[in-house]
Amino acid sequence: MMAEALRGKHIVVGVCGGIAAYKTASLVRLLIKAGAEVQVIMTPSAREFITPLTLSTLSGNPVITEFFTANTGEWHSHVKLGLWADAMVVAPATAATIAKMATGVADNMLVTSYLSCRAQVFVAPAMDLDMMAHPSTSRNLETLRRDGCIIIEPAAGELASHLIGRGRMEEPENIFGCLAQFFEKSSALAGKHVLITAGPTYERIDPVRFIGNFSTGKMGYAIANEAARRGASVTLVSGPVGNITTIDGVTVVPVESACQMLDAAQQAFPTADVAILAAAVADYRPAKQFDHKIKRETNGIEQIELVKNPDIAATLGAQKSENQRLVGFALETDHPIEHASDKLARKNLDMIVLNSLSDPGAGFGFDTNKITILFADGRQPASFPLKSKAEVAADILDNIESLIVCNQ
């Protein structure tokens, strides 16, 4: 059942120069047996530990080790590989490659492919116990975690050095299990249409000025990518954000203002199974928008009259049918649970994600977040520790899946 989830999936397997590289042969074999397509990339030193011929025979694809093949001049595109991948797993991941991945030192095919990879990346470290315990390794692994990688923790046991401790690469069966579980997760959202709002809204004052907020859109985009990874077709109605990449399955509808966001959301909502309202919508907009830039001397203004923006969540909440699920966010500074519960009821939501502003590392602009989820069906609230936004996205979607499953 689990292995079925890997059928047809494109998996990039990155192999580094460590003694555990011999175990990667079993991992590749398991992936191929499960019906996955595998492309192996080896670092130059990995070739000292296992031959490319072994891995190309098992994977059924020539192994890539260099940027180009010397005798044919064929160029290997890390960009294409990054886009091709449904997941990438680096096993074994040595201290050196972990450090390069954490700092973006793109001097081999493995690291360039990692940087180009839009899919989930798994990292299975393998090293001596002292290297594993070194603060530099811990720091680099923490950076990878924050960048959204899933670290498959090494086991404790006898190491190649005969020392006993933590650093032994997780067994290939367990690494395979992590990948299978990841793809297995797609089931409840697979084939569903998910509408997501993300980012800030800009409310124009004149052609060059606006009222806005500091939302970066990272949380909404992380949810969109994770939902697509689980097989949903995602409409992402996005306010103005920086360049955030999306994966196949996510259709971005760019908007600027709250009114435009409402229009786009209402267009998509009738066919949506789930709507997740992660946008930081401006509560007010200027009553009047100037066609020309306001000049300080000639038509300078002292006050801007504001009018209330539509509440997108509440509007969709009023239109919601019995088989649609609506999820909102709340960012509160005081009495967070009371205010979030109030919004949950007032906007007719099924679930609300409470963002903590008081915890360091959580909220706007950070790559991490700390959430509590409240439910309309009387379930107890669920609190989560500080995690990367990719991991938080997975927690949110796990809970949405439980709403879908419970209500089917």
Ligand code: CTP
């Ligand atoms: N929301 C929305 N449209 C708005 C305002 C909010 O869709 N005009 C959504 C947000 O995307 C979020 C939820 O409603 O999912 C709560 O947003 P928040 O700004 O906390 O709610 P407000 O109703 O504006 O409450 P507050 O008085 O705290 O500003």
